[in-house]
Amino acid sequence: MKTDTIFYRLFQSFSEFFFELINQSSEQANAYQFSSVEVKQLAFRIDGVFLPKTEAQPIYFLEVQFQKDHNFYGRFFGEIFLYLSQTSLESDWRGVIIYPNYQVESSKIERYQELLNPRRVQRIYLNQLENRPPISIGLAIVELIIVQETQVFEIATPLIAEIRQQIIDEKQQQDLLELLETILIYKLPRANYKEIEAMFSLSDLKQTKVYQEALEEGIKEGIKEGEILTKLASIPRMLKLGLSIEIIAASLDLPLETVQQEVNKNQ
Template sequence: MKTDSIFYRIFQSLPSTFFELINQPASLADVYQFSSVEVKQLAFRIEGVFLPNTSELPIYFAEVQFQPDKKFYSRLFAEIFNYLDKTELTNNWRGVVLFPNRSVDTGDTERYAELLNSPRVTRIYLDELTAIEASSIGIETVKLIIEPESTAIAKAVEIVNNTRQQIIDAAQQREIIQLIETILIYKLPRLSREEMEKMFGLNELKQTRFYQEVFAEGKEEGKLEGKEEGKLEGKEEGKLETIPQLLALGLSIEQIAQALGLDEQVVRQAASKL
């Protein structure tokens, strides 16, 4: 799973989630801007940074680490200190690292013990987030990333329903539901038609990013392959490759045939081979 990009989307859509994770007031999100920053002289980018609108509050550096890495901490502190050296900001700073569990936290720590054992750095293990009471939609979305596959769908349905009830802004509601959709696609790439319909409903599903990308990809592949092969078979092959995904999204044989410009019998035969 591309956890970095998913977490950064969560922090963009629901920045209060970050402050809830570190046991700070969710209202702090109102005075911070989440972004990525670049140290031009060194040509590197720090992807997750919360910059406050006042010098009295600390800068938060957020890092997501889902793979064991012995050099993780040396790289983390090198990036932070290089940024602090090159920027003109005078704010204090804090580092926050998110791991799926403690077993992934394998970086060499001896040279950085004083930092890691101080309030400077907070290490969060997602499998221990059950300690957070009265979880928000943002926290529950974070938990979904490590939710067992056996319960991920039921949990996603619960979050989607809570989102519809609690989030008034339509654009934000749509973005959160798309986040949940993205997490599930990575966790469960072969979701059944019934499961997808239960979560989103067909009409709402058509608005999701994954649905639109599948259609765009299918049509484009069909066109490109048709041009390269110069044959109808080449064009159809590109479209047929998208049928499993479209079935998983809840479309009927008739809907897929109409959308891809294929004969229903061709689609039905392709579906029967799955």
């Protein structure tokens, strides 16, 4: 599972979840811009950096580490200090490392003890999130990444309902549901896709103009309603794979105009 990509997407769209994760006010997100940063000279890449809009706030360096790596801390602090030597920002800094559990963390930390002071670097162990009541939507999504496969449906089903009830903004709601669907596909590689699809209500999609037109065209061609829904729902995922609109239309056997309308709706 490409956890660094999942976390990048999550924090890029919903920066407030990061600040909830480190026990800060979610309103802090308004003071930051999130991005991935490549450090020149040695081609270091930091998973995520929250750059403050004012120098009164610290810079947050984020790394997601799901595999044991005895050289991790050397590389982590090397990236940070090289970046600090190149930036014009005068802000203080904090480090945040996300681990699935204690077992993944390297035991070779003697030379980094002073830097691993909790006020300087915060280490998050996702398997401990359940000890933080009440849990928010953001933290529940993060927790879903590391739960056992047998628990996925138990956690995801009420979470989908909660997102639909609590997230008023339609685009934000759709972004969250798409991210959640991506996590489920990663977490359940052996599951039938229709099992996952069944968890997501497509009633909103049925109300759109693009669906109505596709349905009308499909009826003429003898295509079933469920097949049309499945095709339209797959367009965002195919776009994220880098496929062109023309290839998507040909693969799904849909008119180019229909695919283009669906793309425009999700932009």
